[in-house]
Amino acid sequence: MNAPDDFPQARVLHSIEAEQAVLGGLLLDNDAIDRIHGLDAAHFYRDDHRVIFGAIVRLVSANKPADLLTVFETLQVEGRAERVGGLPYLNAIAQNTPSAANIARYAEIVRDRALLRETAAAARKVLELVETPGPTKGAEVVDKAQALLADLVQVGVQRGPKMIAELLVPVVEQVDARYHSGIEPGISTGIASLDTALNGGFHPSNLVIVAGRPSMGKTALTTDIGLNIADSGLSVLLFSMEMSDQEIVARALANRGGINLSALLRGRLSDTDWPRMTWAIQNMGDMRFAIDDTPALSLLEVKTKAKAHKRRHGLDLVIVDYLGLMSGGEEKMRSQQIGAYSRGLKSLAKELNVPVVVLSQLSRKNEDRPDRRPMLSDLRDSGDIESDADVVLFVHRPEMYDPNNDELKGYAEVLIRKNRNGALCDVPLLYRGAVTKFEEWTGPLPMLSHGPAVRKRGIAADL
Known part of the structure; x- marks a missing residue:
């Protein structure tokens, strides 16, 4: 096999030789995987090459040797050996690659050709938009074309490690700016005591899990916080897989207007309710609070919609209600699926640099304990949720377990059981x-059936 050349004058959108050279280099030297700089299976033009590359990466990632026989055996077990030409083709790839010395250059060519294909595909879509007859206005076509081409900006962008000296300056500048401005880091939840406990509120790139048993107020709390954040001028996107968008809007009107939700839903508003509703409508008219009530969204759909929303409207907070209603994924076991979703949502938070708040259910285990207070081990379906989250909040209302205790009427607790930076x-x-609104508790702490309410648990915190 000859070493692949640079692009000829007529742009070829794939290089079979470069793809074979990458695969052959990896079969000869597994450590060469550190030099391919973010190359992914999707970058390969040929399907058989994508399959072979995926098998090699899985073996190397599992600290297993990836040579002719082990890769062939892996593909055989998966029923895909014949799909890639079997052992003869694997052998030909390895034999025709003299060494892995130039694998970085081969990988660069494969990535470059993939970028060209993505560009060509985007260009075809743009041309289709232009040539398709219909009522779409020219400005709308340009907007869609810009969105398609903007997606290409991140293709092929590589991030590598940086020395701590490079990172010190921006961090110190942030600290200095906060010191002189007096502004706390993070996005305020609109609830002062919760902000204090969370060092200023929700923080960019953080995955925040809000969990609780049914009817504890998880959706009410997160929607209330989302409205508070949108009311401050920031952009919020709520994925509501449980409630319809109209139900969310009704709750928002009740929340902002101080109107009884039941009366609002039944159309039994009093004379004093109508002015409140008018005020709430005016207050919410300019809010950047978007609702997507598509049921059973997949992780890919959540990511795609969030990225598109940020590009078009800006985005400061994502809320997913709730984790257990998401669908899709290659994992067979439900616990593995939930783990994949939580990892993917954490990745989305980092990619968009916004907090992602995800609602989750709890198992019934807390109801077997005397105080009924939830613990991290109560998170349903996957232990990965606990490990992936930066913050875990439990919504707990003792009155649900002690309805005859008048002191508990309206009393709620947000139990912070994981706080990576606090x-x-x-x-x-x-x-x-x-x-459906949460506010500060201003009175004395109530007496619970198992003893007085405890304001601080675990590591001491000044609230």
Whole structure:
């Protein structure tokens, strides 16, 4: 096999030789995988090459040797050996690659050709938009074309390690700016005591899990916080897989207007409710609070829609309600699927540099304990949720277990049980269920059936 040349004058959108050279180099030297700089199976033009590359990467990632026989055996077990030409083709690839010395250059060519194919595909879509007759206006066509081409900006962008000296300056500048401005880092939730416990609120790139048993107020709390954030001028996107967009809007009207939700849904508003509703409508008119109520979204759909929303409208917070209703994925076991979703949503938070708040259910195990307080081990379906999350908040309302205790009416707790950059503590709140709103708890802490309410648990925190 001859070493692949640079692009000829007529742009060829794939290089079979370069793809074979990458695969052959990896079969000869597994350590060469560190020099392919983010090359992915999707970059390969040929399907058999994508399959072979995937098998090699899986073996190397599992600290297993990836040579002719082990790769062939792996593909055989998966039923894909014949799909790639079997052992003869694997042998030909290895025999025709003299060494892995130039694998970085071969990988660069494969990535470059993949970028050209993506560009060509985008160009065809743009041309189709232009030539397709219909009511679409020219400005709308340009907007769609810009969106298609903007997606190409991130293709092939590589990020590598940086020395700490390079990273010190921006961090110190942030600290200095916060010191002189007095502004806390993070996005305020609109609930002061919760902000204090979370060092200023929700932070970019963080995966925040909000969990609780049914009817504890998970959706109410996250929607309330989302409205508070949108009310401050920021952009919020809520994926509501459980409730319809109209249900969310009704809750938002009740929340902002201080209107009894039940009366609003039944159309039984009082004379004093109508002015409140008018005010709420005016207040919410300019909010950048978007709702997507598509059921059973896949991880890919959530990612795609969030990226598109950020490009078009800006994005400061993503809410996913809830994790257990997501669908799709190659994993067979439900726990593995949930783990894949939580990892993917954490990746999305880092990629978009925004907090991603995800609702999750709890198992019934907490109901077997005397205090009924949830623990991290109660998170349903996957232990990966706990490990992937930066912050885990439990919404707990003791009155649900002790309905005859008048002191507990409206009393709620947000139990912070994981806080990667802060303290673990309990935040007492007032839940006004009629208007689905959480506020500060201003009175004395109530007496619970198992003893007095505990405001701080675990690591001490000044609230």
